[in-house]
Amino acid sequence: MSRRTRPRQPLWQQQLLEYAEGVHRLALPATREALASAETRLGRPLHPSHRAWLERHDGATLFHDAYRIFGCAELVDDRFGEEGESDLALDAGGRVLRVEIGAQETLVAGSSLDRWLDALFAREALAYDRDGEFRDVFEDDGLELRPEVMRKREERAVRCDPESPAARFELGRLLARDGRLGSAEAELVRATELDPTFKWAYFELGRLRRRAGRNVEAIESFMAAATADPSDGPLFYAWAARVAEERGDRALAARLRARVRLLDAGFAQRHKDVGKKLLEEGDPRAAADMLSLALAVDHHDGEARELLSKARASS
Numbered sequence: 116m117s118r119r120t121r122p123r124q125p126l127w128q129q130q131l132l133e134y135a136e137g138v139h140r141l142a143l144p145a146t147r148e149a150l151a152s153a154e155t156r157l158g159r160p161l162h163p164s165h166r167a168w169l170e171r172h173d174g175a176t177l178f179h180d181a182y183r184i185f186g187c188a189e190l191v192d193d194r195f196g197e198e199g200e201s202d203l204a205l206d207a208g209g210r211v212l213r214v215e216i217g218a219q220e221t222l223v224a225g226s227s228l229d230r231w232l233d234a235l236f237a238r239e240a241l242a243y244d245r246d247g248e249f250r251d252v253f254e255d256d257g258l259e260l261r262p263e264v265m266r267k268r269e270e271r272a273v274r275c276d277p278e279s280p281a282a283r284f285e286l287g288r289l290l291a292r293d294g295r296l297g298s299a300e301a302e303l304v305r306a307t308e309l310d311p312t313f314k315w316a317y318f319e320l321g322r323l324r325r326r327a328g329r330n331v332e333a334i335e336s337f338m339a340a341a342t343a344d345p346s347d348g349p350l351f352y353a354w355a356a357r358v359a360e361e362r363g364d365r366a367l368a369a370r371l372r373a374r375v376r377l378l379d380a381g382f383a384q385r386h387k388d389v390g391k392k393l394l395e396e397g398d399p400r401a402a403a404d405m406l407s408l409a410l411a412v413d414h415h416d417g418e419a420r421e422l423l424s425k426a427r428a429s430s
Contacts, residue, residue: 126275127232130240138179138247142186145173149187157190162209164228165195178239179247195228213281223310226278234282237271265289273302280310284319291323299323307339314343314351321354330362349379350408353386357411368411375412383413391422399429 131139145153150169154160161169174186184196184203194214196203202214203224211225225231241264244250252264260268269286276282287302300323306316321336334355341351356371375382390405406423410416 125229125233127229127236130236133245134243135246138177138243140176141172142174144171145169145187149173153187153190157192162205162207162228164209165205168228177235178243181239182235222281222284223313224279224281225276227276230276230279233275234272234279237275238268241268241271262289262292266293278309280306280313280316283309284313284316287316287323288319291319291326296323296327312343314340314347317343318351318354321351321358325358325361330358333358334367349375349382352378353382353408353411357407360411360414368414372412372414383409383416383419386412387416387419387422390419390426394422394426394429399426402426403430 131141150161150166153169160166168184169187172184174189175184176182177184182196182198185194193204193206193212194202195205198213200216202216204212204214204221205228206212206223209227210223211228211231213222213224214220215222225234242250242252242260252260254261266286266289269282269289272279272282273286283302283306287299287306290296290299290302300320303316303320303323306313307320310316317336317340321333321340324330324333324336337351337355337358341348341355352371352375356368356375359365359368359371386405386409390402390409393399393402393405403423403426406419406426409419410423413419
């Protein structure tokens with residue numbers, strides 16, 4: 116007779132015990148009454164993974180309050196916690212969503228609650244030592260993590276949760292920054308496969324493919340981003356028009372310009388104004404991006420063309 120194997124203990128449960136007292140604050144297990152009351156208030160059963168968490172800890176703060184997981188009495192709608200300025204939620208399938216309130220964006224941050232927590236602890240182990248103090252991982256200004264640390268954090272996250280679109284996306288962006296375009300593309304493509312509505316993954320694919328000189332594929336990626344979220348369609352169509360103009364496809368560029376103007380008549384003027392301000396503030400590279408988009412939509416704007424020349428000369 117074969118011996119019955121126990122379920123794998125999540126990595127985060129093992130690592131939680133390795134930190135000094137005070138780094139994490141964990142509440143006692145939720146009572147049956149508290150769980151029942153939460154389900155009654157929400158009007159639905161708790162997801163099994165969420166219920167299992169609450170049966171261990173009826174609320175918690177992790178890494179000195181950087182992450183907060185609500186107790187039963189605090190649950191609202193599908194929200195179960197907070198990460199910085201973002202809300203954390205669970206979808207019907209138990210995936211972790213990061214809801215960025217200011218930007219009105221929702222990203223699939225984890226394939227499950229346990230996998231998300233595994234990735235969280237793997238990431239933060241590079242930033243915090245076991246006493247909860249920051250490691251020597253910051254740039255000289257003390258504000259930004261060093262680039263290699265940022266990449267290693269996302270590599271760890273992908274190993275812990277390979278089906279997290281957000282982790283794949285972040286790793287892809289960091290690999291692209293490092294010039295590893297083939298690996299970056301693979302991560303971004305995987306992010307779109309895991310979440311076909313992930314507009315920013317398509318967008319970064321478009322920028323990467325443009326950088327590699329694969330303009331037809333770049334345009335396709337920008338168009339896919341517009342399909343994924345029509346509310347940002349003008350931005351993505353403008354990028355597609357920019358690339359179409361660069362490759363000499365004037366007919367396609369004209370159609371895309373017309374589409375942007377139809378959806379957002381003020382797009383070109385607004386981007387020119389932002390570009391002009393960025394140039395005045397001493398950020399010519401960001402100014403050039405804004406002005407290029409303005410010209411992609413209104414290529415007869417002489418002032419925008421002149422400002423773009425100044426921005427490029429200053430970059």
